[in-house]
Amino acid sequence: MWQEKDNKLQASFKFKNFVEAFAFMTEVAFHAERLNHHPEWSNVWNKVDIQLCTHDSGNILTKKDHDLAAAIDEVFTKYQ
Numbered sequence: 001m002w003q004e005k006d007n008k009l010q011a012s013f014k015f016k017n018f019v020e021a022f023a024f025m026t027e028v029a030f031h032a033e034r035l036n037h038h039p040e041w042s043n044v045w046n047k048v049d050i051q052l053c054t055h056d057s058g059n060i061l062t063k064k065d066h067d068l069a070a071a072i073d074e075v076f077t078k079y080q
Contacts, residue, residue, distance in 0.1 A: 001073065002069050002073075004061065007053060007059060007060055007061060008040075008051045008052060008053040008061070008065075009051070009052040009053070009061060009065050009066070009069050010049075010050070010051050010052075011049075011050050011069070011072070012047060012048070012049050012050075013047070013048045013049075013050070013076055013079075014046055014047050015046045015047075015048070015079055016046065016079075017045075017046055018043075018045050018046060020046070020079055021043055021045070021046050021047065021048050022043070024048060024075060024076065024079055025041070025043060025048060027075045028050075028071070028072050028075055031068065031071040031072070031075065032068060035064065035067060035068055035071065037052075037054070037064040037065070037067070037068050039051065039052055039068065039072075040052070040053075050072065052065040052068055052069060053065060
């Protein structure tokens with residue numbers, strides 16, 4: 001699901017509706033805060049696009065990105 005492109009991990013997630021997409025984002029926000037690592041993301045109706053890179057390490061991919069991606073994947077399993 002995740003693709004490495006332009007020195008970022010990128011993925012798109014689709015849901016049944018806006019409410020599910022927003023609930024997913026809310027839960028991901030708690031993980032991001034716990035990990036002190038915050039995604040670049042956008043939401044249009046039932047789709048959430050996420051990009052991850054570590055800005056304080058020079059906009060490169062680090063373990064932080066992979067850890068947050070794994071947490072995001074775990075959250076997404078609830079919506080499949």
